Amino acid sequence: MNWIYPITIVLYSISLIGYFVDFLQHNRKVNIMAFWLLSIVWVLQTVFFVIRAIELDRVPLLTPFEGLFFYAWLVVTLSLAINWFFRVDFLVLFTNVIGFSMMAFSLFTPDGDVPESLSALLASELLIIHISFILLSYAAFTFSFACQIMYAIQHQMLKRKVWGKRLLRFGALSKLDSFSFIAVMIAWPFLLIGLILGFIWAHSQLAYVPFFDSKVISSLIVLGIYAVFIYQRVVKLVRGYNMALLGIAGFLVLLINYFLSGQYSSFHIWY
The missing domain is CATH 1.20.120 (Four Helix Bundle (Hemerythrin (Met), subunit A))
Known part of the structure; x- marks a missing residue:
């Protein structure tokens, strides 16, 4: 499971860069790529959450690390839904700046159990x-x-x-x-x-x-x-x-x- 988290953050950062490039240059192909990368990030986050729940035999929400991770997962989930249903171009970018920040901060918090x-x-x-x-x-x-x-x-x-x-x-x-x-x-x-x-x-x-x-x-x-x-x-x-x-x-x-x-x-x- 240890490899999932760093890969997720790397893909998340690439997705965010893609949305930023689209913000600067109006590049539709980059926007689509960023969306699918963000979708992969959501899948990896969900897998990580489920595996951690199974390993710890509890809902993984009790530690600061788990709180930041769940916060980021909620933001990604919400932004994907927004992108799918409402199509406001820059909203996913601005929302996920916060989501990515949460995951980045989680790297500096202990990831152990209670x-x-x-x-x-x-x-x-x-x-x-x-x-x-x-x-x-x-x-x-x-x-x-x-x-x-x-x-x-x-x-x-x-x-x-x-x-x-x-x-x-x-x-x-x-x-x-x-x-x-x-x-x-x-x-x-x-x-x-x-x-x-x-x-x-x-x-x-x-x-x-x-x-x-x-x-x-x-x-x-x-x-x-x-x-x-x-x-x-x-x-x-x-x-x-x-x-x-x-x-x-x-x-x-x-x-x-x-x-x-x-x-x-x-x-x-x-x-």
Whole structure:
């Protein structure tokens, strides 16, 4: 199984380069090649996930390495579905920059099993569901972020009157805005339910809920930012460039929550 992971990352990087070349030169053949390479990446990721589950006799979601890997797998799955059903040319590129980054970061995390001292505590179906819901929300927020980045770039191109085929391939601003909003509307409930399940698990296993843990606080901040996003869109009917910037800010806070807040957490000592 050790050979699958590095090959997957190499193919993923080649696919991403192909999409970037297509972004610069509008090369349809390179785009098709990049798509099929990304499809192979998805197959290899799925095989790796299944083999690891069989070897460890559990759902491989409990370690930081497994979390990053599953996050990347979700992003690849989502981007392939987007490419197949919606055909927004650059969306796969922008989405998979995040997905590839997750897999690259996973190379620097230990890929071993859960320590024996924590295995009994972490052996919980509720914890697996909690992590799954959180990562599903992150994948949807990633898709929304990609749409918002594309919206912001296209807005600036239109403002500066940068015309050409590349501008047309970004897709309509209204479509990017709609995709972004739908993704947030899917992601926000997943994040909320994931946090609630985490609180329930903590109370059942530890008899207290760590509301003042840094990762919990930052997760609630992310939830609040996107709640403001939804409120502004649904109630105030606000759309456009400023909403895209708000969504981008929310995702940057999400990344801080995922990577940095755990360093100062007294509760998430393993994840």
